[in-house]
Amino acid sequence: MAFTEGFISELVGRRATINDLPIGKVTDFLVKKPDDTFPHIDGLVVKTSQGPRFAPIDTVADVDRDGTVALTMAPKDPAPPEGEELYLVADLLDKQIVDVDGRKVVRINDIEVANAGGRLRVVAADVGVAGLLRRLGLRSIGKRFAPAIYRSVPRAMIAWDSVAPIREPNPAQIRLSVKESKLARLHPSELAEIIGDLSAREAVAVVQQLDDETAADAFEHLDADTQKTLIDDIGTERAADIIEEMDADDAADLLAELPEEQQTELLAEMSHYTAEELRELVKYAEDSAGGLMTTDYVWIYPHRTTEATIRKIREIAPASEFIYYLYVLDKEDRLLGTLSLRTLLLALPTAFIDRIMDTDIVSVHPNASAVEVAAAIAKYDLLAIPVVTDDGKLVGIVTVDDAIDAIMPPDVAKKLPRFMSRHHHVAAEA
Numbered sequence: 001m002a003f004t005e006g007f008i009s010e011l012v013g014r015r016a017t018i019n020d021l022p023i024g025k026v027t028d029f030l031v032k033k034p035d036d037t038f039p040h041i042d043g044l045v046v047k048t049s050q051g052p053r054f055a056p057i058d059t060v061a062d063v064d065r066d067g068t069v070a071l072t073m074a075p076k077d078p079a080p081p082e083g084e085e086l087y088l089v090a091d092l093l094d095k096q097i098v099d100v101d102g103r104k105v106v107r108i109n110d111i112e113v114a115n116a117g118g119r120l121r122v123v124a125a126d127v128g129v130a131g132l133l134r135r136l137g138l139r140s141i142g143k144r145f146a147p148a149i150y151r152s153v154p155r156a157m158i159a160w161d162s163v164a165p166i167r168e169p170n171p172a173q174i175r176l177s178v179k180e181s182k183l184a185r186l187h188p189s190e191l192a193e194i195i196g197d198l199s200a201r202e203a204v205a206v207v208q209q210l211d212d213e214t215a216a217d218a219f220e221h222l223d224a225d226t227q228k229t230l231i232d233d234i235g236t237e238r239a240a241d242i243i244e245e246m247d248a249d250d251a252a253d254l255l256a257e258l259p260e261e262q263q264t265e266l267l268a269e270m271s272h273y274t275a276e277e278l279r280e281l282v283k284y285a286e287d288s289a290g291g292l293m294t295t296d297y298v299w300i301y302p303h304r305t306t307e308a309t310i311r312k313i314r315e316i317a318p319a320s321e322f323i324y325y326l327y328v329l330d331k332e333d334r335l336l337g338t339l340s341l342r343t344l345l346l347a348l349p350t351a352f353i354d355r356i357m358d359t360d361i362v363s364v365h366p367n368a369s370a371v372e373v374a375a376a377i378a379k380y381d382l383l384a385i386p387v388v389t390d391d392g393k394l395v396g397i398v399t400v401d402d403a404i405d406a407i408m409p410p411d412v413a414k415k416l417p418r419f420m421s422r423h424h425h426v427a428a429e430a
Contacts, residue, residue: 015069026045028088039160040057040121042056044069054078088111098206099162100163100185110131166205216243216246219250239266240267288369289368289398290395293396305352325338343358
């Protein structure tokens with residue numbers, strides 16, 4: 001293949017021939033695995049008298065400099081429907097993509113390809129003025145009549161491994177894993193900013209490319225209006241899956257913003273345990289301890305030994321990223337004491353929990369204001385504070401990050417790091 005490297009704009013519109021006889025013109029290029037580091041082009045779309053036809057890349061004998069694409073056989077199969085494959089021209093040129101390393105949305109003006117091992121591969125996206133001039137056919141004119149000006153036009157190239165296309169994904173491949181989605185490389189707050197900058201349709205396309213956990217992390221950083229719009233657009237089943245992965249307090253805040261009928265529909269799609277938990281949380285005012293609390297915490301009975309407790313913690317640890325305090329409860333869920341992980345680890349293996357727990361409990365009532373909660377956490381230098389009812393029952397905990405979120409301006413709070421990024425509802429006895 002004489003063609004070694006260049007741009008899609010230089011190949012679109014070229015004549016396709018068989019034995020030097022023209023059969024049509026090249027109109028597009030298909031890529032089956034766009035998430036590969038530098039994906040190879042699987043075939044061409046040739047506009048023939050019978051309509052668009054797909055020419056597999058291995059039927060391309062040559063791409064020369066005189067404007068001809070030589071094929072070894074006539075393309076017979078119709079071009080695949082859009083959405084099943086990535087069309088470089090139809091899906092990308094003049095469309096927005098996410099630059100995951102630059103952490104921004106940009107528009108593609110051209111696409112660079114290169115011949116590697118006899119196959120054309122997608123190398124980079126051109127998002128600069130040079131790509132636009134090339135598309136308009138002004139590059140050669142500029143090079144000839146104003147070379148100094150042309151050389152001064154900045155190149156803006158993004159390597160393909162940093163490009164995340166925004167498009168409607170194949171329905172069979174909607175749920176991508178974290179490892180497969182380039183978008184998952186972004187911090188949730190950055191991803192939320194990008195989603196917020198997109199049109200409603202583009203925002204849905206991005207969310208549909210994320211797994212539930214990554215989407216939940218991003219949702220927690222979105223404003224309420226954007227959350228509600230996305231829930232309407234992505235459908236009840238997917239929305240419920242995402243909300244289930246959110247922190248319980250954030251999920252409850254989101255549900256509280258929705259009409260009661262929509263709340264009911266979403267809760268019906270969730271597991272019974274999660275739905276019941278969220279129904280209870282939604283009852284509390286958003287700026288109260290009950291509204292801020294999460295029910296994801298680890299509790300223990302007082303009669304356990306430290307050795308048995310540590311063994312149990314090892315079993316449940318993968319499901320929780322926040323085990324700094326253990327809460328000691330009786331059979332009626334009344335809070336008897338608290339225990340730091342440090343105290344647990346320093347105690348003798350045979351020591352019983354009720355002998356080493358701290359019974360001087362600092363707690364807040366579910367109706368306590370956000371300011372009162374934050375003040376108590378700050379005064380006693382806590383990472384989390386238990387929320388206890390009038391009859392002494394533990395109903396949740398408020399973490400320091402959620403307390404800070406509640407008293408900080410929303411635009412600042414959403415950018416703060418979080419202790420409890422994913423819990424999977426771990427109100428479990430250790």
